[in-house]
Amino acid sequence: MTDTTEAVYELLQMVRPLHRRVARSVAEHLKEAGIGVGERAVLALLVEGEPRSVPAIGRALFLPRQNVQKWVDGLLRAGLVERRPNPAHRRSHLIAATDEGRDLFAQIRARETRAIAELAGRLSPSDVKVASDVLAACLEHFSPFEDDPDRPGPLA
Amino acid sequence: MTDTTEAVYELLQMVRPLHRRVARSVAEHLKEAGIGVGERAVLALLVEGEPRSVPAIGRALFLPRQNVQKWVDGLLRAGLVERRPNPAHRRSHLIAATDEGRDLFAQIRARETRAIAELAGRLSPSDVKVASDVLAACLEHFSPFEDDPDRPGPLA
DNA sequence: GTCAATTTGACATATAAGATGTCATATTGA
DNA sequence: TCAATATGACATCTTATATGTCAAATTGAC
Numbered sequence: 458m459t460d461t462t463e464a465v466y467e468l469l470q471m472v473r474p475l476h477r478r479v480a481r482s483v484a485e486h487l488k489e490a491g492i493g494v495g496e497r498a499v500l501a502l503l504v505e506g507e508p509r510s511v512p513a514i515g516r517a518l519f520l521p522r523q524n525v526q527k528w529v530d531g532l533l534r535a536g537l538v539e540r541r542p543n544p545a546h547r548r549s550h551l552i553a554a555t556d557e558g559r560d561l562f563a564q565i566r567a568r569e570t571r572a573i574a575e576l577a578g579r580l581s582p583s584d585v586k587v588a589s590d591v592l593a594a595c596l597e598h599f600s601p602f603e604d605d606p607d608r609p610g611p612l613a
Numbered sequence: 614m615t616d617t618t619e620a621v622y623e624l625l626q627m628v629r630p631l632h633r634r635v636a637r638s639v640a641e642h643l644k645e646a647g648i649g650v651g652e653r654a655v656l657a658l659l660v661e662g663e664p665r666s667v668p669a670i671g672r673a674l675f676l677p678r679q680n681v682q683k684w685v686d687g688l689l690r691a692g693l694v695e696r697r698p699n700p701a702h703r704r705s706h707l708i709a710a711t712d713e714g715r716d717l718f719a720q721i722r723a724r725e726t727r728a729i730a731e732l733a734g735r736l737s738p739s740d741v742k743v744a745s746d747v748l749a750a751c752l753e754h755f756s757p758f759e760d761d762p763d764r765p766g767p768l769a
Numbered sequence: 770g771t772c773a774a775t776t777t778g779a780c781a782t783a784t785a786a787g788a789t790g791t792c793a794t795a796t797t798g799a
Numbered sequence: 800t801c802a803a804t805a806t807g808a809c810a811t812c813t814t815a816t817a818t819g820t821c822a823a824a825t826t827g828a829c
Contacts, residue, residue, distance in 0.1 A: 778822090
């Protein structure tokens with residue numbers, strides 16, 4: 458085992474606590490908006506990108522379509538997203554953010570930006586870039602292959 | 614909003630998917646050992662550190678003692694940890710890893726090390742170090758203050 | 770030493786993320 | 800055309816994590 462392996466291990470050890478604390482903080486401010494982190498992730502994808510079908514959202518987020526369906530149902534009820542006809546599929550509608558959804562997400566983003574501005578001020582831009590690249594490599598390493606979901610991951 | 618703020622935002626965006634994929638991978642290989650990620654975290658703390666009381670474990674992991682208690686109960690039943698008298702407290706035992714617990718954790722660590730060795734080989738040691746420092750800063754930024762758990766986090 | 774504030778164990782419940790299963794229908798590709 | 804696959808629309812299950820309560824133990828201020 459190299460020192461780098463040890464260092465990567467320790468890096469990955471930090472991911473769970475970090476996720477938990479960020480998720481708690483985010484969940485708290487999302488409560489006012491009446492949505493959870495799942496809904497937020499879907500809304501972010503739809504605000505920042507193209508309308509997609511529910512299964513396509515699931516594939517984009519690496520989440521099962523069944524969970525995404527629930528979150529989309531909630532967002533539909535809240536009027537934050539809407540169904541549009543899908544030229545490529547009769548039953549499978551495209552889901553798109555509404556203006557209300559875009560407004561809400563803009564508020565969420567603004568609040569989150571304020572929350573991390575102080576943190577960002579203490580970090581070097583190049584270091585953040587390096588960290589992003591390292592995390593992206595980790596993400597890729599632990600990603601199931603889209604074309605073979607049953608392929609075992611690195612730990613199997 | 615500076616570019617760094619934007620970069621930190623995108624970095625934090627990666628934390629949830631990364632956590633999910635790593636957790637899934639870890640959970641899969643932990644199933645054979647009959648424990649979950651919660652039990653693994655407790656066991657890791659006790660194997661690598663000193664015996665602690667249940668609330669002390671919770672404080673170390675930033676987790677409520679009630680959750681830790683459940684995981685410790687499971688580890689006790691499995692013989693992976695044991696109770697020891699606590700000189701500083703009559704009712705609140707110290708929890709310590711048993712030899713079985715140490716053996717199991719060594720196996721878990723070995724497997725995890727094998728799983729990330731390939732990934733580590735593609736990364737520069739200094740980049741990993743930078744990433745660790747950046748994540749540590751994020752962790753600290755989102756940490757509730759121990760002496761005032763009700764203090765709002767950065768997003769509140 | 771006394772007593773109020775805090776900590777702990779024990780138990781109980783709530784919520785949310787996420788995984789998994791099924792079945793009928795729609796779609797696609799060989 | 801027809802078998803394989805994708806989708807919608809359910810439903811169930813596990814686990815992590817949060818939260819609440821209460822009595823007993825402990826601690827710290829006085």
